[in-house]
Each structure stands twice: as structure tokens, then as C-alpha cells.
Amino acid sequence: MWVRWLAVLAVLALAAQARAQAEPLGPLTADTSGFGQPLPAVAHNRAERALFVAGQRLFATPLSIPLLGPLFNNRTCVACHFQPTMGGSGEFISEIHTRADTTGLPVHTFAVDNVLRAGPQTQADATVFEHGLAAVPLGCEISDPNCVLSPCQQQEAMLKHFSTGLPICDPSSASFAAGDNCTAQRQSTNLFGLGLVEAIDNNTLIALANSQPPAIRGTPRMLIEFGALRVARFGWKDDSATLRLFAALALANEMGLTTPDLPEENTTCADGVMQFGVLLDGGHEPEDTPDASGRAMVDRVVDFMRALEPPPQLAEDAQARRGDRLFSAIGCAGCHVPTLRTAANPSAFIPPTTGGVALSAALNRALAAQTFHPFSDFLLHDMGSLGDGITSGTAGPTMMRTSPLWGVRAKVRFLHDGRTDNLATVIRLHDGQGRDSARRFDALSPADRAASAT
Ligand code: HEC
Ligand code: HEC
Numbered sequence: 001m002w003v004r005w006l007a008v009l010a011v012l013a014l015a016a017q018a019r020a021q022a023e024p025l026g027p028l029t030a031d032t033s034g035f036g037q038p039l040p041a042v043a044h045n046r047a048e049r050a051l052f053v054a055g056q057r058l059f060a061t062p063l064s065i066p067l068l069g070p071l072f073n074n075r076t077c078v079a080c081h082f083q084p085t086m087g088g089s090g091e092f093i094s095e096i097h098t099r100a101d102t103t104g105l106p107v108h109t110f111a112v113d114n115v116l117r118a119g120p121q122t123q124a125d126a127t128v129f130e131h132g133l134a135a136v137p138l139g140c141e142i143s144d145p146n147c148v149l150s151p152c153q154q155q156e157a158m159l160k161h162f163s164t165g166l167p168i169c170d171p172s173s174a175s176f177a178a179g180d181n182c183t184a185q186r187q188s189t190n191l192f193g194l195g196l197v198e199a200i201d202n203n204t205l206i207a208l209a210n211s212q213p214p215a216i217r218g219t220p221r222m223l224i225e226f227g228a229l230r231v232a233r234f235g236w237k238d239d240s241a242t243l244r245l246f247a248a249l250a251l252a253n254e255m256g257l258t259t260p261d262l263p264e265e266n267t268t269c270a271d272g273v274m275q276f277g278v279l280l281d282g283g284h285e286p287e288d289t290p291d292a293s294g295r296a297m298v299d300r301v302v303d304f305m306r307a308l309e310p311p312p313q314l315a316e317d318a319q320a321r322r323g324d325r326l327f328s329a330i331g332c333a334g335c336h337v338p339t340l341r342t343a344a345n346p347s348a349f350i351p352p353t354t355g356g357v358a359l360s361a362a363l364n365r366a367l368a369a370q371t372f373h374p375f376s377d378f379l380l381h382d383m384g385s386l387g388d389g390i391t392s393g394t395a396g397p398t399m400m401r402t403s404p405l406w407g408v409r410a411k412v413r414f415l416h417d418g419r420t421d422n423l424a425t426v427i428r429l430h431d432g433q434g435r436d437s438a439r440r441f442d443a444l445s446p447a448d449r450a451a452s453a454t
Pocket of ligand 2: 401438
């Protein structure tokens with residue numbers, strides 16, 4: 001029943017009790033088989049399964065110039081969401097933000113005019129990218145100190161106040177208090193089970209916040225999306241409430257594809273510009289439009305994500321039961337809420353596709369009134385020095401969404417910036433509203449252990 005990493009917590013607690021100087025706990029290497037499957041109801045429904053597979057294919061299909069860019073971070077969704085399989089998290093920093101950029105959007109690492117700086121490129125005899133766009137090397141990165149910035153990249157650096165010399169944001173530092181600019185690095189998150197998260201009623205999340213003790217009470221981030229006031233739940237800073245909008249944001253900001261929901265490019269730097277005979281950007285927006293079935297690429301990647309099953313749970317053993325009790329006893333479960341339930345009728349608030357196709361009755365049934373175990377409240381918390389220093393709407397510099405811990409066993413690095421692969425370190429870095437709980441973890445004594453184990 002319970003996820004295996006709770007057993008790890010029990011092991012960690014033992015290590016803490018033994019006053020071990022350093023816990024030798026590296027990345028979790030537990031069983032990761034079964035990740036990335038469709039919900040069983042989707043697997044057994046021919047039409048739904050076809051949509052899942054079509055979406056999965058587009059999730060992994062590289063964009064080409066002129067659809068790609070002009071500013072972008074990568075060419076496919078899967079490039080950043082692959083660990084341990086398609087739809088997972090990443091193994092590296094895939095996004096940079098700067099404090100002085102008030103849009104809250106990432107600095108784009110690549111620009112098409114830079115990718116083509118050396119002319120159309122091939123690998124061996126093969127053209128590896130339509131129109132000769134490079135595969136390896138993929139242009140130079142704005143974040144590389146040796147990169148000779150292209151015109152688009154220069155504009156990006158100016159707009160985002162980015163330079164390679166900026167320090168990493170520490171919201172508890174004197175430099176931060178003085179208002180200095182800084183950067184925050186971000187890891188991607190895994191997308192398993194997000195259809196269930198989208199299907200949680202707003203009032204469930206609001207009631208959850210109201211039920212939390214004041215010392216750890218979460219803040220629901222309210223957003224108007226698709227004409228309705230909603231509680232945000234996606235992204236490190238709760239940047240969106242619907243998969244449709246998050247997918248549109250990902251297409252716009254990570255890949256530079258404009259969609260019916262976000263039809264503006266981030267820049268016009270490449271509009272109508274030819275380089276080495278290649279048109280960098282056509283300037284016809286949106287680039288992505290619904291097909292005859294009412295689905296654009298943005299809708300299809302949502303079909304895939306919405307139908308992804310949560311990470312499979314491992315069988316409960318004695319260690320896991322013990323870890324679970326400790327998890328509650330020291331207050332982790334206050335924010336990393338083990339169990340949530342979806343709305344009775346998610347189709348009442350889940351938006352249709354960009355072409356106006358409503359959530360199907362079959363998927364609505366699969367997502368309705370489901371009890372699931374994300375180990376998150378999806379609310380923002382003031383995490384003090386663990387905050388990323390970035391302001392995104394009402395999510396201030398120290399505010400972060402409680403990371404869902406389902407599937408954490410498949411991650412190789414933890415926290416928003418992937419700064420550690422050690423779980424004990426992760427817990428100790430919990431500051432602000434998470435500090436008491438982290439201290440209780442450190443203070444676990446044999447007596448506490450006996451108490452929490454009974
Ligand atoms: C360049 C890397 C990159 C690419 C490409 C990328 N993502 Fe992401 N993705 C991220 C990062 C980083 C985050 C965390 C962002 C944040 O919250 O600030 C993220 C978060 C998400 C989330 C929020 C998940 C959650 O935990 O709430 C969704 C949904 C998502 N991405 C979907 C997509 C889709 C769909 C695509 C393709 C259209 C895509 N991503 C392409 C890096 C990427
Ligand atoms: C006040 C709410 C709160 C409490 C209490 C809390 N956490 Fe967290 N936890 C968070 C937030 C918010 C994050 C994301 C922080 C970040 O990356 O900036 C997080 C991140 C994590 C992560 C990293 C997950 C990932 O995907 O990188 C782990 C593991 C974790 N917490 C475990 C625990 C444990 C174990 C406890 C109890 C000792 C605990 N947390 C208590 C809010 C909380």
C-alpha cells in the first residue's frame with residue numbers, strides 16, 4: 001500500500017538516532033518498473049488508449065524550425081521529462097529563472113539564430129534536422145560563459161536581466177535583502193498521475209488549507225484560467241490549475257510553439273529572418289491549431305498527461321509501516337498529505353480541448369471520485385531559505401508548492417534545483433514552515449522511535 005521511500009525514512013531515522021555523522025543515502029534505486037502506464041480504464045478502452053498513444057508520440061516528437069523557437073530550451077517534451085521513463089522528471093537543470101525578470105518565465109537557453117550560426121548541419125551523411133538545424137551540437141547555450149550570443153540571445157539576456165555571473169538566489173541572504181539580482185535553477189517534475197491532481201475540486205484544496213495548523217498552513221494560489229477562478233496546483237510555484245494551460249506554457253516557453261491559448265511568441269527577433277537559406281520564424285500565429293477532430297498538439301500532449309497512471313505503489317512491509325508512522329509523527333504528513341480525493345464530476349470544471357471537445361465520459365468516469373496518494377497538499381508554503389527567490393504572481397520568493405512524493409523513488413536528484421541526491425539533506429534544508437518538522441526529524445531519540453513505532 002505505502003510507497004517504498006517511507007521505509008527509507010525509517011532507515012534514516014535509525015541513522016539519526018545512532019548520531020551518524022553522514023548518512024550514506026544516495027539516490028533511491030528502488031523498483032521503477034510500471035512507471036508511465038495509462039490509467040487502467042484508459043488501457044482497456046480502445047478510443048482512450050489511441051488518444052494516449054497519439055499524445056505520447058507528440059510528447060516525444062521534435063519540433064523543427066520555423067515552428068521551434070525563436071527562443072527555446074529544448075525540442076521535445078520528453079527531453080526534460082524522461083526519468084525513469086516518458087512523462088518522468090529530468091536528471092539535470094532544465095530551466096533558469098532570474099529574480100529581476102518580472103514575468104516569472106524562464107530564461108530561454110537556446111535561440112534558432114544561434115543554432116544555425118554555423119549553417120545547415122548534418123551528421124555523417126544524414127541531415128539530422130529538417131532544413132539543416134543542428135542536433136549535436138545544439139547551438140551554444142546562453143548560460144555557457146563562452147557562448148557568443150546571437151541577436152535573439154542578446155535580446156533575451158537583456159529582457160530577462162540574465163548574465164552568466166549572477167549568483168544563485170538565497171532568499172535568506174543579505175544580498176537578497178538588498179534587492180540584488182540572482183538566478184534560480186529548476187529541475188523538471190514528473191507528470192505521473194497529474195490527471196487526478198487536475199480533477200481535485202477547488203474546495204477540497206481550500207478546505208485542506210483551512211484544516212492545517214497555522215504553523216504549517218498552506219496558501220492556495222488562486223488563478224483565473226479559462227474563465228473560471230481556480231486553485232493552482234501545477235509547477236514548483238503553483239503556476240497553473242489546468243493541464244491545458246501548463247502544456248501551452250511548456251510549448252511556448254520550453255519549445256517556442258505558439259498555441260490557440262498563448263498565440264504570442266516571446267519575441268519577434270526572428271520574424272521573417274532568413275539564415276543560411278532557412279526561414280527562422282514565419283510570424284504566423286498560432287503555429288499550433290486544432291485538427292478536424294478538435295485537437296491541436298497542445299491538446300494531444302494533455303491527453304497523454306491526463307491519462308498517465310500515478311507511480312505504482314509497492315507492497316507495504318514492516319519498514320514501510322514504521323516509516324509511515326514516523327512520517328506522520330514528525331509532521332511531514334501535514335504538508336505531504338498522503339491521501340486526496342478527486343471531485344465527483346471533474347468534467348464540470350476541466351476545460352475542453354482548444355477545438356472545444358469536452359472531456360470524454362469514459363475519462364471523466366476514470367478520474368471521478370478517486371482516492372489517491374500523492375503525498376502533497378499542492379499548496380504553497382513559506383519555506384524560508386529553501387525558497388527559490390523568484391516571484392511568480394502571488395507566489396513570493398520563499399513560497400514553494402509541496403512536492404508530491406509519489407514516484408520520488410525514481411528521482412535521482414531532489415528539490416527545485418536538484419541540489420542534492422541525499423534525502424537526509426533534503427529534510428534538513430526544510431526551512432520556514434518546514435523547519436519544525438525537520439528539527440523533529442533530527443531530534444528523533446530512541447524513545448521517540450519506540451513511541452512512534454507503537
Ligand atoms: C527544457 C525542459 C523542458 C521541456 C522541453 C518541457 N518541460 Fe515540462 N517542466 C520542465 C520544468 C523545469 C518544470 C518545472 C517548472 C516549474 O514549475 O517551474 C516542468 C513542469 C511541467 C509540468 C508541471 C508538473 C507538475 O509537477 O505540476 C507539466 C504539466 C509539464 N512540465 C508539461 C510539459 C509538456 C507537455 C512539455 C512539452 C510540450 C514539456 N513539459 C516540456 C522542463 C521542461
Ligand atoms: C511546511 C510544509 C512541509 C513540511 C512540514 C515538510 N515538507 Fe517536504 N517539502 C515541502 C516543500 C514546499 C518542498 C519543495 C521545496 C523545494 O524544492 O523548494 C518539499 C520537498 C520535499 C522533498 C523533495 C521532493 C522532490 O521531489 O525533490 C522531500 C523528499 C520531502 N520534502 C520530504 C519531507 C519529509 C520527510 C518531511 C518531514 C520531516 C517533510 N518533507 C516536511 C513542504 C514540506
